[in-house]
Amino acid sequence: MSNDQLIRETLAELEAVGNYARLRQFTQHGRHSVYAHSVSVAALALRIAERMPGAVDYRSLVRGALLHDYFLYDWHVKDKSRPNHALHHARLALENARRDYDINDIEADIIGCHMFPVVPTPPRTKEGWIVCMADKISAAGETVKRR
Ligand SMILES: [Fe+2]
Ligand SMILES: [Fe+2]
Secondary structure (H helix, E strand, O other), X not given: OOHHHHHHHHHHHHHHOOOXXXXXXXXXXXXXXXXXXXXXXXXXXHHHHHOOOOOOOHHHHHHHHHHOOOOOOOOOOOOOOOOOHHHHHHXXXXXXXXXXXXXXXXXXXXXXXXXXXXXXXXXXXXXXXXXXXXXXXXXXXXXHHOO
């Protein structure tokens, strides 16, 4: 299966249940929705994984990447009742993902630890490290392209 196919099939699976389709409405960086950002992170994570030695759980890698920002609110809208976005959205995304999907340990590590080193809990899995890197590269690209 090609990377695109794997991403498309996983998206269809996630959109069939839960709140995944709502990510299309939320802006992430620049003009990119959280949905588009998550797809870019999954695509980049797959490209990084292909160049890494040793085994990678590709299915968990893609599911975790697609769900890493599943926090389900617009972080640009100020809301004092919400905890600090940078510090807490990974934990909130993991809580939402666990509520809506069956999340395995690798996926939980990817989602819950993707904000390292802002949040000082490093990933414990190879897949977690890959998405942590892919997220930072994608976020930088999306923010720069806005100008
Ligand atoms: Fe994030
Ligand atoms: Fe992200």
